[in-house]
Amino acid sequence: MTETVAAVPVKPWVSGTERPFVSIQKVSKRFGDFTAVDDVSLDIYKGELFCLLGGSGCGKSTLLRMLAGFESPTEGRIEIDGQDMAGKAPYERPTNMMFQSYALFPHMTVEKNVAYGLLRDGVGRAEARDKVAEMLKLVQLSQFAARKPHQLSGGQRQRVALARSLVKRPKLLLLDEPLGALDKKLREETQFELIKIQETLGVTFIVVTHDQEEAMTLSTRIGVMNAGVITQIGEPAEIYEHPNSRFVADFIGSVNMFEGRVTEDEPDYIRIDAAEVGVIYVGHGVSCTIDQKLWYAVRPEKMRVSRERPEGRENVFKAVVDEVAYMGNLSIFRLKLPSGKLVRATRANLTRYDDDGITWGEEVWLTWDDTAGVVLTR
Numbered sequence: 001m002t003e004t005v006a007a008v009p010v011k012p013w014v015s016g017t018e019r020p021f022v023s024i025q026k027v028s029k030r031f032g033d034f035t036a037v038d039d040v041s042l043d044i045y046k047g048e049l050f051c052l053l054g055g056s057g058c059g060k061s062t063l064l065r066m067l068a069g070f071e072s073p074t075e076g077r078i079e080i081d082g083q084d085m086a087g088k089a090p091y092e093r094p095t096n097m098m099f100q101s102y103a104l105f106p107h108m109t110v111e112k113n114v115a116y117g118l119l120r121d122g123v124g125r126a127e128a129r130d131k132v133a134e135m136l137k138l139v140q141l142s143q144f145a146a147r148k149p150h151q152l153s154g155g156q157r158q159r160v161a162l163a164r165s166l167v168k169r170p171k172l173l174l175l176d177e178p179l180g181a182l183d184k185k186l187r188e189e190t191q192f193e194l195i196k197i198q199e200t201l202g203v204t205f206i207v208v209t210h211d212q213e214e215a216m217t218l219s220t221r222i223g224v225m226n227a228g229v230i231t232q233i234g235e236p237a238e239i240y241e242h243p244n245s246r247f248v249a250d251f252i253g254s255v256n257m258f259e260g261r262v263t264e265d266e267p268d269y270i271r272i273d274a275a276e277v278g279v280i281y282v283g284h285g286v287s288c289t290i291d292q293k294l295w296y297a298v299r300p301e302k303m304r305v306s307r308e309r310p311e312g313r314e315n316v317f318k319a320v321v322d323e324v325a326y327m328g329n330l331s332i333f334r335l336k337l338p339s340g341k342l343v344r345a346t347r348a349n350l351t352r353y354d355d356d357g358i359t360w361g362e363e364v365w366l367t368w369d370d371t372a373g374v375v376l377t378r
Contacts, residue, residue: 024042024067036059036228051209054226080094094172098175098178111129114132176208180211212251249374268284276339292377302372303345310367315367319343320363321333321362323360335366
């Protein structure tokens with residue numbers, strides 16, 4: 001009997017054999033003297049759920065509006081499905097956009113809200129009714145078809161807006177902070193619903209968000225934006241574990257950053273003298289030179305805190321527990337190094353009781369593996 005092995009999905013951004021579905025080529029957008037988007041190039045592939053992630057004013061929403069046709073690039077070219085979008089109005093593009101406010105018609109029922117775009121396009125009422133029913137079933141709102149928006153919860157209104165955006169089956173759906181109005185628990189639940197809907201329909205999604213956890217949960221890939229520039233593009237694990245700059249490392253999740261200079265540079269390891277912590281041992285080669293200034297970033301969950309000094313290890317440092325925060329699934333330790341620098345370490349709470357747990361004011365040892373952190377040169 002021959003055992004069948006499931007095929008590993010081909011990632012088009014890795015294989016390089018597929019044509020990009022969305023191609024943004026050296027696009028800039030200026031408003032007077034202000035540059036909102038600066039020479040951005042980006043390829044997005046069919047069926048992706050791509051997240052543009054960045055803080056307020058970084059240019060992500062402006063880039064989305066240019067894709068939708070609400071803004072025109074000052075320079076550059078945008079192609080969608082092989083078609084140049086220059087001069088094409090929003091209604092002429094194979095796109096739809098879901099706004100943060102949802103923009104539902106308060107006087108219409110859920111069914112009529114979802115059907116509105118179809119009827120405006122001349123779709124027959126019977127056909128529109130069938131399409132709306134199919135979409136409401138997909139977003140699990142069939143039983144709310146006769147309600148009006150004010151009779152729905154925030155999460156339900158969000159799904160009505162999503163159904164209305166998808167009912168015309170656009171090739172590309174643009175979502176601007178789609179979950180921003182929801183509370184944390186509902187937002188987490190809706191993220192997985194959004195993924196399931198996107199996978200069911202196969203529509204390409206581009207999501208703008210400032211929420212790092214949301215981007216990590218939703219996306220096939222993330223483009224991190226800062227000051228109008230995309231600083232790094234990658235899959236969530238790549239962005240988190242292998243940031244290419246201090247900005248990305250600091251923006252995605254929590255990180256401890258140490259500045260230092262290279263004191264040993266060997267093919268299989270380097271040492272960094274960091275004034276705030278001591279000598280850091282990196283257990284792999286790095287493209288650097290002796291006395292070069294660089295930064296070492298290590299995530300809190302990669303650090304270990306103990307009362308006893310670990311023996312036979314590199315990267316072992318004294319610290320004092322400044323604060324402890326119990327978060328349920330994990331505990332967060334804020335630790336003060338002899339230099340006065342505060343660092344953060346986390347520990348999963350694997351048991352219900354820890355009567356002898358490390359607490360405030362204790363002297364402890366802080367350590368991490370020699371491959372736990374990432375060396376940054378910019």
